[in-house]
Amino acid sequence: MGLFTARWVGRNPKKAFLFLSAISATGVFDGFPPGEITPVDELAAWGKVMRCAPAEAKEAVIWMKYQAPLLVRAFFSRASRKDYAETFFEAFPKLRGKVWVHHAVEQQALDKYPGLITEEELNSLANLRGIPNEINPQVHLRRIRRLWDNFYAKHPNGVKKEELLEYAKKIDDLLGDKFVPPIR
Amino acid sequence: MQKRSMIFWATNSCRRYGEFFMPKFLLLSLPVYGRIGPRSVVDPSIHPPSVKRLHHIFDYKPIDDLFQCFPCFLVSPKLARILSRSRLIGFALREAIIEKSGTFSQLNPRLPTPEAVWLDVSGTARRDDFGRDHDGNLIVSEKALATLKEGSIEDTMIFDALKPPSRDQITSKLFEQTRQQLDAIAPRPRRRSKK
Numbered sequence: 036m037g038l039f040t041a042r043w044v045g046r047n048p049k050k051a052f053l054f055l056s057a058i059s060a061t062g063v064f065d066g067f068p069p070g071e072i073t074p075v076d077e078l079a080a081w082g083k084v085m086r087c088a089p090a091e092a093k094e095a096v097i098w099m100k101y102q103a104p105l106l107v108r109a110f111f112s113r114a115s116r117k118d119y120a121e122t123f124f125e126a127f128p129k130l131r132g133k134v135w136v137h138h139a140v141e142q143q144a145l146d147k148y149p150g151l152i153t154e155e156e157l158n159s160l161a162n163l164r165g166i167p168n169e170i171n172p173q174v175h176l177r178r179i180r181r182l183w184d185n186f187y188a189k190h191p192n193g194v195k196k197e198e199l200l201e202y203a204k205k206i207d208d209l210l211g212d213k214f215v216p217p218i219r
Numbered sequence: 220m221q222k223r224s225m226i227f228w229a230t231n232s233c234r235r236y237g238e239f240f241m242p243k244f245l246l247l248s249l250p251v252y253g254r255i256g257p258r259s260v261v262d263p264s265i266h267p268p269s270v271k272r273l274h275h276i277f278d279y280k281p282i283d284d285l286f287q288c289f290p291c292f293l294v295s296p297k298l299a300r301i302l303s304r305s306r307l308i309g310f311a312l313r314e315a316i317i318e319k320s321g322t323f324s325q326l327n328p329r330l331p332t333p334e335a336v337w338l339d340v341s342g343t344a345r346r347d348d349f350g351r352d353h354d355g356n357l358i359v360s361e362k363a364l365a366t367l368k369e370g371s372i373e374d375t376m377i378f379d380a381l382k383p384p385s386r387d388q389i390t391s392k393l394f395e396q397t398r399q400q401l402d403a404i405a406p407r408p409r410r411r412s413k414k
Contacts, residue, residue: 143254177279178397184251188289188355189386
C-alpha cells in the first residue's frame with residue numbers, strides 16, 4: 036500500500052494529520068518558517084484547525100514552530116488574544132495548574148519603552164515561559180525581576196527591540212533548563 | 220635615584236594614609252519586588268530620572284527591608300523608623316502610593332498589601348550618608364550601612380564605591396548569583412527505583 040494515497044490517509048487519519056502538521060510547522064504552507072512572526076493567529080493558517088487537533092499534532096507543531104527556535108534565540112510571535120495564560124495553556128494543556136506563566140520580555144517593557152513592541156507580540160506564545168509551581172515561582176520571578184530592573188537602569192531612555200530580545204535570551208540561557216517545557 | 224624613590228615612598232604613604240582616614244562608601248545593589256505604577260510623576264529627561272511622586276506596585280512579597288524599583292528606593296516601616304531616629308543625612312522619608320498587583324494576589328491570595336516608605340535620596344554621593352551615583356545606584360556611608368543592617372538587607376549586593384563596578388559587571392554578578400541561588404533551591408532530580 037502506497038504512502039500518502041487517499042486510501043492510506045483514510046486508514047491512518049491520525050498519522051496523516053501528524054505528518055501534515057509537522058510539514059505545516061516548517062512554514063511550507065503559510066510561508067512563515069519557525070521563529071518568524073506569524074500573522075494574527077499563533078499558528079497561522081493552521082491555527083483554527085490546531086485548536087481542535089489531537090494533542091500530539093498540536094505538540095509537534097508547537098515544538099517545531101516555537102520551542103525549537105527558542106533553543107537558539109528569543110523572539111516574538113503574534114498573539115490573537117490578551118489572555119496570555121490561556122494562549123500558553125492552549126498550547127500546553129497538560130501544564131494547566133502546574134506552572135506559572137511568565138513573560139520572557141516583561142509586560143513592563145510596554146510602558147518603559149512605548150511604541151517599541153506591541154501587546155500582541157508581548158503576549159505571544161514565543162514570549163511565554165512556564166515556571167513549575169513546585170520550584171517556587173516567587174523566587175524565580177523575584178530574581179528575574181531584579182535582572183530586568185538592572186536592564187531598565189542601563190537603558191533608561193530607550194532601547195532596540197533586538198537588545199530586549201538579546202537580554203531575554205540571556206535569561207533563557209540562565210534559567211531555560213528550569214522552565215517547563217525546558218528551552219535549554 | 221634615591222630622591223626618586225623617596226618621592227615614590229612619600230606619595231604612596233600619603234595615599235595609603237589618605238585611604239585610611241577617608242570615610243568608606245559603599246555601592247548597594249538592591250532586590251526588586253515590584254514596579255513603578257502609572258500614577259508616578261517621573262521626569263525621564265535627566266539621568267537618573269527624577270521622581271516627584273511615587274506609585275509602587277508590589278508583584279512579590281518583600282523579604283528585605285530595603286529594596287528598589289529603578290529609579291526609586293523603598294524601605295519597610297520598621298527600617299523607616301530606624302532611619303528617622305538616626306542622624307544620617309542625604310535622604311527624606313516620603314509617602315508613596317502603594318498597591319499590589321494581580322500577580323501578587325495570585326501568588327499570595329491571603330496577604331494584605333505590604334507597607335513601604337519611599338526613601339527619597341537627595342544627598343551627594345561619597346559625601347553624605349546617602350547619595351546616588353551617575354547610574355542611579357545607591358551609595359551609602361559605612362555608618363549608614365551599619366544602620367541599614369539593623370533591618371534585613373540579606374539580598375543586597377555590596378561593592379566598594381571608591382572602585383565602583385560598571386553596570387555590566389553588576390549584571391554579570393547578578394546572573395552568577397542567581398544561578399547559584401536557584402541551583403541551591405532547585406529540587407534534586409528524582410531517582411528511578413530499580414525494579
